[in-house]
Amino acid sequence: MKKLLSILALAGACFAAAPAMANEGGYPLEPAPVQTSDLSSLQRGAKLFVNYCLNCHGASMMRYNRLKDIGLTDDQIRENLLFSGEKVGDMMTIAMPPKDAKAFFGATPPDLSVIARARGDDWLYTYLRTFYRDDNRATGWNNLVFPSVGMPHVLWELQGQRAAKFVEVEEHGEKVHKFAGFEQITPGKMSTLEYDQATSDLVGFLDWMAEPAQxxxxxxxxxxxxxxxxxxxxxxxxxxxxxxxxx
The missing domain is CATH 1.20.5 (Single alpha-helices involved in coiled-coils or other helix-helix interfaces)
Structure with a gap:
């Protein structure tokens, strides 16, 4: 009995420590204000996904007609979310061959069908809000959550262009660069609050798409x-x- 209790306690400790270990040493993640039961938010997120993500990333496990579960009709899907001759019953795939995508970005963009399960809502929400200009990168962009990321900031028109400020500090006898805030270079089409809401909508849709029946x-x-x-x-x-x- 004591041995069983010890095993259960060890398992509980491992699960409790898992979130901290997942982001140990990295940029702190911010809680994603996601509501997968908010149909209006999911519909806005679907529009953002189709317009900004589906050009390079596919969602091969999702059909367009499944969006009827979030309150859209076939006509609304056809008029607002289909642009290249797709049918309502088609999968959310992209026309770009994987070989070309790898040549453009250095790696094939991952399928986003279950990315919310793989990365987590907090990771995605923080990731989409921490891009900054970096002339040393081939794409001209970098990210605090995913340093040296190969993906450019596809939402930059909405958020605007920002530069990251770093300061040199000494930790454990070594000099390291620490993030000290963002500096807005050019304004975006959205305010900060509007952009945060937009990313929340997009992450909410990705969460819903990972398990539509949740x-x-x-x-x-x-x-x-x-x-x-x-x-x-x-x-x-x-x-x-x-x-x-x-x-």
């Missing part, structure tokens, strides 16, 4: 737990009644 699963889970709670009471009383005459 809201239904959560609602069903509540009923399952309620049923199990009631069933436990009946099972407990039935067990007591069955064994009451046995001493």
């Amino acid at each position: 809201n239904q699963r959560k609602r069903l889970g509540v009923w399952v737990l309620m049923f199990l709670g009631v069933f436990t009471v009946f099972a407990w009383r039935l067990n007591a009644s069955y064994w009451k005459d046995i001493k």
